[in-house]
Amino acid sequence: MISNSKLGSDIEISNLGMNFESKSGTVIALHDIDLNIARGEFVCVVGPSGCGKSTLLNLVAGLRTSSAGGVSIDGQKVSQPQTNVGIVFQRDVLLEWRTVLQNVLFQIEMRGLDPSNYLDRAKELLSMLGLGEFLNHRPSELSGGMRQRVAICRALIHDPPLLLMDEPFGALDALTREQLMIELARLWQSTSKTVLFITHSIQEALFLGDRVIVMSKRPGEVIKDIKVDIARPRKMSESILKFSTYTSEVRGLLGIQD
Numbered sequence: 001m002i003s004n005s006k007l008g009s010d011i012e013i014s015n016l017g018m019n020f021e022s023k024s025g026t027v028i029a030l031h032d033i034d035l036n037i038a039r040g041e042f043v044c045v046v047g048p049s050g051c052g053k054s055t056l057l058n059l060v061a062g063l064r065t066s067s068a069g070g071v072s073i074d075g076q077k078v079s080q081p082q083t084n085v086g087i088v089f090q091r092d093v094l095l096e097w098r099t100v101l102q103n104v105l106f107q108i109e110m111r112g113l114d115p116s117n118y119l120d121r122a123k124e125l126l127s128m129l130g131l132g133e134f135l136n137h138r139p140s141e142l143s144g145g146m147r148q149r150v151a152i153c154r155a156l157i158h159d160p161p162l163l164l165m166d167e168p169f170g171a172l173d174a175l176t177r178e179q180l181m182i183e184l185a186r187l188w189q190s191t192s193k194t195v196l197f198i199t200h201s202i203q204e205a206l207f208l209g210d211r212v213i214v215m216s217k218r219p220g221e222v223i224k225d226i227k228v229d230i231a232r233p234r235k236m237s238e239s240i241l242k243f244s245t246y247t248s249e250v251r252g253l254l255g256i257q258d
Contacts, residue, residue, distance in 0.1 A: 008040040008194030009073050009084075009162040011060060017068030018055050028219035029055045033069070035213065035222060039161075042188055042195040044209035046202060048254065052220030053198045057166050060196060061085060073162065083111075086155030088168045092147040094139040100126065101135040104153045111158065118157055125153040128190075129183055145176035152184070156191070163188075165197045169204065178236055181207055189232065202250045206243045207234055214253045223253050 016033035019026050030052040037043050045053050058064045060071050062081040071078040094103050104122045105115040126132055129149040139147055148168060155163060169177040185208055188195055199205050205212045212226045226249065230242050 008192055010039050010075070011035075011037040011162070011194065011196070012072045013037075013056075013060070013069070014072075015069030016056070016059065016066055016071065018052065018059065018064070019067040030059075030066075031219040031221050033220070033222060035225070037194060037196065040192050040194055041210050042185075042197065042208055043211045043213060044197045044199055044205035045213045045215060046199055046205045046250065046254075047215030047220065048217045049200070050218050051215045052218060053215060054166050056220070057164050057196060057198050061087060061164055082162075084160050085162045085164055086158070086160040088148075088151050088155045088163070088165045090167045090170045092139075092151040094147055094150060096139050099136045099138060100131060100142070100150050103139065103150055104157050107154050107157055113158075121159075122153065122157055125156055126150070128187060129153060143176070144172050145180055148172065148180065149183070152187075156187075156193075161194060163193045163195045165195065167198055167200065170200065177201075177204070182236065184208065185232070185234065202247055202254075203243070206246050206250070207236065212246070212250065214250055224249075226250070 013033055013035040016030055017028070018030040019028050021027075033056065045056065047053055055064065059066050060078065062078045073082065095106060098106065101122055104126065105118060108115045108118045123132070123135065126135060129152065131146060131149055131153070134142065134146065139150070142150070152168070169180050172180065181204060197205070197208060206228055209228050212228060214223045214226065215221065216223050226246065228246060
């Protein structure tokens with residue numbers, strides 16, 4: 001059983017703003033974002049391209065410095081890159097010369113820890129995501145969905161309380177995406193992590209999220225914070241009926257015409 005030793009983190013985002021300088025002047029990416037994420041919540045952020053979703057995630061991770069306001073994790077202000085988080089991007093960024101197992105353990109090596117102490121956990125994570133028979137395969141031998149599963153395991157190997165995911169399924173085909181959504185939901189329910197998940201997909205956001213944060217076009221602001229009041233575990237076969245009202249609401253907020 002995957003360890004629950006590190007329960008999820010609390011995130012507080014207050015008056016957050018982010019500006020970029022360009023040749024044509026100042027670009028306001030985010031404006032006055034206020035958002036609290038409770039320990040163990042799965043929160044999805046959806047919005048149009050260029051609205052600052054990924055910038056928001058990078059600010060939470062400490063990979064960028066805000067122009068205004070700030071982010072606190074478990075009461076501590078984020079002022080530098082956070083080490084006690086797991087991050088999954090759209091591209092898996094696996095090392096082609098290492099095996100699946102070695103790729104997962106690479107993060108442990110980079111942290112100066114002893115990989116032998118994490119070997120069982122790595123195997124358990126990979127087994128949970130259907131990769132138990134592929135430990136010694138190279139990334140080039142895997143499908144896109146399998147590669148992304150490896151990336152998720154790598155992000156979780158050090159048992160972080162917070163998982164940040166930036167459109168991790170965006171490059172995958174519809175069937176693979178759906179399967180990974182189901183697997184991620186199951187994995188999250190077994191670990192009590194806090195998850196901040198960035199996506200363009202309304203279906204993805206509603207299926208996975210306890211809450212869906214809908215953002216405006218740039219400058220990105222929070223239009224609405226929607227609580228998805230549907231019991232878990234959720235089934236894709238039930239989603240069309242159960243999520244139809246939520247889907248219509250989000251589409252309306254984003255100005256999507258039928």
